[in-house]
Amino acid sequence: MTTPVLELDSLECGYGQQLIVNALSIHLREGDIGCLLGPSGCGKTTTLRAIAGFEPISGGSILLDGKALSTAQHRVAPEQRQIGMVFQDYALFPHLSVAENVGFGIHTSPDRKRVVDELLSLVKLDKLGRRYPHELSGGQQQRVALARAMAPNPRLLLLDEPFSNLDGELRRRLSAEVRDILKSRGISAMLVTHDQAEAFAVCDQVGVLKDGHLQQWDTPYNLYHEPATPFVASFIGQGYFIRGHMQARDTVATELGVIQGNRAYPMPEGSPVDVLLRPDDLVGDASSALRARVIDRTFQGATILYRLQLSTGTQLEALFPSHADHQPGDEVGLRVAAEHLVLFPAQGSVNLHAQLPLEQVLNANQSA
Incomplete structure (x- = not known):
């Protein structure tokens, strides 16, 4: 097995008696761009600073090409780590x-x-070498910072919220350019961000953190389609939970009908489960007996995101092509087209899950 460029093994670090990062283990492969993703205060920047050598660790280890950079007893100085930032x-x-x-x-x-x-x-920036930073735009300054970090030919590049000072289209375009630059030179990198769209656009592997704990380290595709925890399901993308009951090992009965998953699930037959439905899991079908009423809509250009309500009061979201132009109050036909059905053991009340989107369900469960 090839030695990872970066390995965090049961990493623990914090400030004083407060543990910020707890038992964090990830492996970054040669040439890959990784990401630590999560809300403010989850420990992602603390982890990045520990990798850079700016923060000590209290447990576990940080290895670069198999050699220890940080342990609880020893820490290599930042300037000796072959890491750019x-x-x-x-x-x-x-x-x-x-x-x-x-x-x-x-x-x-x-x-x-x-x-x-x-x-x-x-x-x-080959024609701007004689200019000074204050004479450059934000995007140009970002390119200078990237070039400076790459100049010593580091084994690993760290990027701390590198696009947060940029707006809209510039942020999207520059993130794509940075990925192309890193890939063209085969540079391994670790990015920190709270923006999932940015993480998905730039990175090969993404680690979702919550309260200092790693929830899942995986590809962007798997994080969206195969979230390991309800928190990952909530933090990544949009969606709603609905209540169902296992009818067979791969089949669940819901108010939307009987839905067959793409595997055998560990929950026993008859047990209640929460079914994750993304907006792209529901498609319009005028001939379907399943009907819903449009209660809100967001035009997104090629698609329209509809918030829909079933006769039971359950609310869902669905993406329709933009030529399917429905207004609030209209009735539409639906069918489920969820190839990657995601189930979790049921938590909370049926009504709670029928009415609330993911993040509100999680908050309610945590306070229960």
């Missing part, structure tokens, strides 16, 4: 030009100018 605020030197910023970490290389010129060309 792109900070949230870019941290550029205002008194240095763009070219001088990029070359700052190259102290002895005889090819310093060649490396700087090559990186500036790679990040599409």
Whole structure:
């Protein structure tokens, strides 16, 4: 088995007596871009700072190419780790030009100018080398920070909320460019963000954190279609839970009808379960006997996201093509087209799950 570039083994770290990250274990493969994703305060930035060497750890270990960088007893200095870092605020030197910023970490290389010129060309700033940071846009400053972090040829690149200061289309475009740059050079990287769209667009593997605990380390596809916990189901994407009962090992009976899953589930026959339905699991079907009333809609260009209510009062969301133009109050036909049916053992009351979206169900369960 190939040694991972980065390995976190039962990592624990915090501040004083407060444990922020608890028993975190992940492996990042050579050339992959990983991500730590989660809400504010979940421990993702603390983990990134521990990998960089800025924070000590109280348990477990951090390994780079199989060699320990941090344990509870020993910590390699940040400058000796062969790790580059792109900070949230870019941290550029205002008194240095763009070219001088990029070359700052190259102290002895005889090819310093060649490396700087090559990186500036790679990040599409080859004509701006003599400018200063204050003369650049936010997106250009981000490119300078990326080039500077890559200049010493690190084994691992860390990016802390790198696009959070950018807006809309620029954020989307630059995140795609950064992925292309890292992939073109085969650079392994770890990104921290709270934005799942950003994580999905850039990263090969994503770890969802909650209160310092890793909920799931997986591909974006699996996180969306095969969430390991109700929290992952809630945090990733949109959706609603509805109540069902196991009719067979791969079949569940719900108010939407009998739905067959894509595997044998561990819950016994007859047991109550919560069924996760994403907006793309429901499709419009004018001939279906299952009817719902439109109570709200969000136009999204190619699609329209409808909030629907069944006769029982259960609310769901569904994505229709935008030419299927329905207004609040209209009745529509539905059918379930869930190829990746996700079930969890039932929690809370039937009415609670019938009425509330995922995040409200989770909050209610935690306070019960």
